[in-house]
Amino acid sequence: MTDDGLSRRRLIGASGTAAVAGVVAGASGAGALALRGDAVSRGDGAAAAGATPSTTASALALDAAIPFRGAHQAGIVTPAQDRLHFVALDVVTTDRDQLRQLLEDWTRAAERMTAGAEAAPGGLVGGGPNRAPEDTGEAYGLPASGLTITIGYGPSLFDDRFGLAAKRPAALQELPPFTGDQLDPRRSGGDLCIQACANDPQVAVHAVRNLVRLGFGVVAVRWSQLGFGRTSSTSTAQATPRNMFGFKDGTNNLKAEEPEGLAQHVWVGDSDETGAAAWMAGGSYLVARRIRMHIEVWDRTSLQEQEDVIGRDKKEGAPLGATKEFDTPDFAKKGPDGAPAIPVTAHVRLAHESRLGGIRLLRRGYNFTDGSDGVGHLDAGLFFLAYMRNPGKQFVPMQRALAKADGLNEYIEHNGSAVFACPPGLKDGEHWGQALFA
Ligand SMILES: C=CC1=C(C)c2cc3[nH]c(cc4nc(cc5[nH]c(cc1n2)c(C)c5CCC(=O)O)C(CCC(=O)O)=C4C)c(C)c3C=C
Numbered sequence: 001m002t003d004d005g006l007s008r009r010r011l012i013g014a015s016g017t018a019a020v021a022g023v024v025a026g027a028s029g030a031g032a033l034a035l036r037g038d039a040v041s042r043g044d045g046a047a048a049a050g051a052t053p054s055t056t057a058s059a060l061a062l063d064a065a066i067p068f069r070g071a072h073q074a075g076i077v078t079p080a081q082d083r084l085h086f087v088a089l090d091v092v093t094t095d096r097d098q099l100r101q102l103l104e105d106w107t108r109a110a111e112r113m114t115a116g117a118e119a120a121p122g123g124l125v126g127g128g129p130n131r132a133p134e135d136t137g138e139a140y141g142l143p144a145s146g147l148t149i150t151i152g153y154g155p156s157l158f159d160d161r162f163g164l165a166a167k168r169p170a171a172l173q174e175l176p177p178f179t180g181d182q183l184d185p186r187r188s189g190g191d192l193c194i195q196a197c198a199n200d201p202q203v204a205v206h207a208v209r210n211l212v213r214l215g216f217g218v219v220a221v222r223w224s225q226l227g228f229g230r231t232s233s234t235s236t237a238q239a240t241p242r243n244m245f246g247f248k249d250g251t252n253n254l255k256a257e258e259p260e261g262l263a264q265h266v267w268v269g270d271s272d273e274t275g276a277a278a279w280m281a282g283g284s285y286l287v288a289r290r291i292r293m294h295i296e297v298w299d300r301t302s303l304q305e306q307e308d309v310i311g312r313d314k315k316e317g318a319p320l321g322a323t324k325e326f327d328t329p330d331f332a333k334k335g336p337d338g339a340p341a342i343p344v345t346a347h348v349r350l351a352h353e354s355r356l357g358g359i360r361l362l363r364r365g366y367n368f369t370d371g372s373d374g375v376g377h378l379d380a381g382l383f384f385l386a387y388m389r390n391p392g393k394q395f396v397p398m399q400r401a402l403a404k405a406d407g408l409n410e411y412i413e414h415n416g417s418a419v420f421a422c423p424p425g426l427k428d429g430e431h432w433g434q435a436l437f438a
């Protein structure tokens with residue numbers, strides 16, 4: 001490697017096509033996986049460990065770098081990676097310039113890390129023996145691993161501390177309380193969030209750790225969540241994964257290959273926000289809910305009851321009354337007993353767009369298991385992440401409908417909640433602080 005590891009990545013990006021470079025197609029658009037890979041590894045530029053000519057195309061694609069810049073931020077329609085490290089932060093300084101500078105520094109480090117480089121040039125040891133290294137080192141030598149870093153701003157960032165009140169998008173409102181919520185303030189809210197997703201947990205954790213390190217004295221971690229086994233597919237190229245209840249999750253999700261659906265339901269439109277808040281055009285709102293799943297209770301529940309609660313069969317994932325996963329649910333169909341084949345309290349009936357005036361979301365959640373609760377139960381569940389154009393018009397009515405009647409409520413508990421405005425993607429030369437502090 002000639003310089004700091006980033007130029008090689010730039011060359012790859014400049015080649016333009018994922019098929020040549022192994023770069024997963026755009027931060028901005030359709031996210032089909034590359035057919036051939038050219039893994040980028042931190043540090044010495046060597047190919048990723050084990051990337052021999054016989055390595056399969058899909059394995060290489062999992063190592064590949066995803067473009068950081070584009071019309072939209074990476075990590076939203078990007079085919080969901082396997083691992084997540086999510087962190088919510090509070091700003092601890094009152095100095096507006098420090099916050100602006102941090103957003104600029106974060107942009108530089110995030111772009112480097114998503115390219116498979118160290119957080120700063122020579123970050124591992126280049127600063128010499130007398131300074132703390134500028135990269136913590138645990139991802140040195142690892143490939144880019146599909147890392148995406150997505151930033152979001154919470155409603156509280158737009159209070160009177162930094163002169164940002166006029167910049168607050170109208171759609172960025174605190175979520176209302178929902179029936180059954182058992183929210184823990186220590187797992188809720190935040191001035192800022194960073195969602196780091198990668199196919200290697202060490203790469204995702206390294207990214208968050210290094211951004212938090214850069215922010216020392218300016219921001220402090222409020223809460224964080226690790227996730228594994230994505231619980232949604234966000235591309236038709238991906239098989240539908242399973243959640244901790246053992247059901248396929250993400251079948252009827254919005255997918256990267258539906259640009260019209262994304263424009264309608266995910267991306268903030270050019271005229272959605274006006275005046276000083278117009279910076280959100282091309283961005284998206286993120287709702288995060290930590291949902292504990294009472295798996296011990298579920299595991300003692302009959303298969304029939306489990307399927308009735310979800311409204312789909314467990315093995316294939318087909319809507320009840322149908323046979324294939326992607327069959328259209330028929331909510332009018334009756335079972336042999338004359339009752340609706342998909343019960344009136346079934347999760348998929350209540351969350352379906354046909355029941356909610358056409359509302360849809362892009363779900364991008366992850367499973368979690370955070371040890372046990374001290375009384376013999378696993379603290380496991382779904383870290384629900386969903387991107388949308390307007391939370392008040394999408395998540396709020398959907399969650400109200402679910403909170404009221406969903407059969408799933410007997411088995412779950414929402415104990416963390418936050419909402420963030422995720423700005424649009426960056427053009428060359430731009431950084432995160434610019435639009436916010438213009
Ligand atoms: C407010 C939005 C939603 C919350 C909260 C939520 C929690 C949640 N979901 C599952 C399991 C499944 N959900 C499925 C479908 C589904 N869920 C939502 C929304 C929320 N889920 C939507 C919009 C849909 C799609 C409905 C449709 O159009 O058919 C499914 C079925 C497979 C699928 O389509 O993804 C499962 C399984 C759990 C366990 C959970 C909380 C822990």
Ligand SMILES: [Fe+2]
Pocket residue numbers: 347351
């Ligand atoms: Fe769901």
